[in-house]
Amino acid sequence: MTLYRAAVMDTPRDPLVEGPDALRADADAGLLVRDGVVAARGPFAAVAAAHPEEEVVDLRAGVLLPGFVDTHVHYPQVRIIGGLGMPLLDWLTSCALPEEARLADAAHARAVAREFVDGLVRAGTTTALVFGSHFPGATDAVFAAAEAVGLRMTAGLVVGDRFLPEPLLTTPDAALAHGRALLEKWHGRGRLRYAVTPRFSLSTSDAMLEACAELLAAREDVWFTSHLNENPTEIEEVRRLFPGAGHYLDSYHQHGLVTARSVLAHNVHPTAHELEVLAGTGAAVAHCPTSNCSLGSGLFPLAAHLDAGVRVALGSDVGAGSGFCLLKEGLQAYFVQRLLGPHGVDLGPAALLHLATRAGALALGLSDQVGDLAVGKQFDAVWVRPQPGTTLDVVLRHGADAPDALAKIFTLGTPSDIAVVWVAGRTVSGPSAPVPPPLPLEAA
Ligand SMILES: Nc1nc2[nH]cnc2c(=O)[nH]1
Numbered sequence: 342m343t344l345y346r347a348a349v350m351d352t353p354r355d356p357l358v359e360g361p362d363a364l365r366a367d368a369d370a371g372l373l374v375r376d377g378v379v380a381a382r383g384p385f386a387a388v389a390a391a392h393p394e395e396e397v398v399d400l401r402a403g404v405l406l407p408g409f410v411d412t413h414v415h416y417p418q419v420r421i422i423g424g425l426g427m428p429l430l431d432w433l434t435s436c437a438l439p440e441e442a443r444l445a446d447a448a449h450a451r452a453v454a455r456e457f458v459d460g461l462v463r464a465g466t467t468t469a470l471v472f473g474s475h476f477p478g479a480t481d482a483v484f485a486a487a488e489a490v491g492l493r494m495t496a497g498l499v500v501g502d503r504f505l506p507e508p509l510l511t512t513p514d515a516a517l518a519h520g521r522a523l524l525e526k527w528h529g530r531g532r533l534r535y536a537v538t539p540r541f542s543l544s545t546s547d548a549m550l551e552a553c554a555e556l557l558a559a560r561e562d563v564w565f566t567s568h569l570n571e572n573p574t575e576i577e578e579v580r581r582l583f584p585g586a587g588h589y590l591d592s593y594h595q596h597g598l599v600t601a602r603s604v605l606a607h608n609v610h611p612t613a614h615e616l617e618v619l620a621g622t623g624a625a626v627a628h629c630p631t632s633n634c635s636l637g638s639g640l641f642p643l644a645a646h647l648d649a650g651v652r653v654a655l656g657s658d659v660g661a662g663s664g665f666c667l668l669k670e671g672l673q674a675y676f677v678q679r680l681l682g683p684h685g686v687d688l689g690p691a692a693l694l695h696l697a698t699r700a701g702a703l704a705l706g707l708s709d710q711v712g713d714l715a716v717g718k719q720f721d722a723v724w725v726r727p728q729p730g731t732t733l734d735v736v737l738r739h740g741a742d743a744p745d746a747l748a749k750i751f752t753l754g755t756p757s758d759i760a761v762v763w764v765a766g767r768t769v770s771g772p773s774a775p776v777p778p779p780l781p782l783e784a785a
Pocket residue numbers: 415429433437540541568571632658661
């Protein structure tokens with residue numbers, strides 16, 4: 342057992358519903374961690390008195406937060422982060438899809454999988470819903486990489502049978518067979534789960550979506566993820582391709598793909614009826630603010646989602662998004678709501694923390710395990726500890742109170758300020774993280 346002593350902030354209640362007081366901030370907390378689980382929590386003096394024999398790890402030089410939950414991120418796109426200046430469909434054609442085709446090469450895919458998982462944990466992400474690759478071998482590689490590091494990951498084979506470059510195309514039968522094999526190998530193994538992942542309606546026929554529905558029905562606890570209402574040109578094209586669908590969401594919903602185990606990314610341009618269906622089914626939306634800004638997709642209507650009762654969490658959407666760190670996504674989400682003026686939601690620091698942590702856990706059905714640091718939860722945590730003398734260090738030393746410190750962390754924090762990251766009590770990034778094995782490039 343280990344007794345961590347730290348300033349701890351988390352949001353077991355929702356600040357978007359209950360207001361800023363929902364931030365739980367304990368200036369000198371003791372968290373006793375046994376077998377990767379928070380076994381006791383309280384004022385440090387009280388927990389230490391009750392467990393005098395435990396080793397104390399003193400983290401008071403920084404702030405301890407729950408691990409971040411990224412609800413939308415693309416594994417094959419690590420190396421193309423930063424492709425600026427294009428709207429969605431041009432960016433896909435000239436930037437993302439050619440890179441994704443390179444994952445046909447197994448050695449390349451293994452290297453990218455390692456870079457991807459490493460990028461996530463360095464940024465403090467401990468749980469992620471991941472778009473895999475169009476290639477089964479490459480998707481297998483990202484599961485293996487996540488398992489090796491200990492990342493809590495839900496992912497799946499990305500499938501499509503139109504719009505894509507030829508090497509990325511598949512058929513409904515092949516998609517089903519490969520998806521089933523990956524699901525049987527990885528779903529429920531350790532912290533890994535499978536998500537059925539059609540790329541987007543634009544790249545999937547009704548027959549392909551039906552194959553997705555068949556795979557989703559294979560096990561009751563399998564997840565579903567895809568894209569939705571990201572860009573006006575995309576939406577228009579989906580309307581043309583699915584004349585029988587009432588709207589974009591309907592192209593999935595008609596196949597039974599929209600449930601409480603569905604996470605749809607973006608939804609920048611929803612109709613009122615789509616919001617109603619999302620709320621009614623319990624499906625969640627992954628809001629990806631840096632991606633939406635970078636591709637010029639639009640300003641996310643968060644208020645409309647919340648008013649309709651739709652669950653919303655954050656996604657980095659790497660590689661259209663500008664990096665893995667959910668602190669940056671939180672800040673960008675805040676900026677976007679400011680730009681919406683009277684139509685924007687007032688996102689205070691507590692709301693940003695909730696969006697980056699517990700909202701993601703709720704969206705992924707994992708809130709009984711992760712998302713906050715209550716007793717009984719997994720010790721998935723990040724220690725924000727800027728290097729002495731950095732601007733974040735300076736402003737934290739002159740902060741007023743806990744919400745103020747949190748606002749500063751979201752404003753200035755980067756992966757280099759995240760000193761240690763734990764998943765289930767084990768260090769996955771930081772000084773004592775196990776040295777990963779060498780890249781298996783020679784084996785190819
Ligand atoms: N942002 C984004 N939107 C998509 N829609 C379909 N594929 C993608 C993708 O890779 N990124």
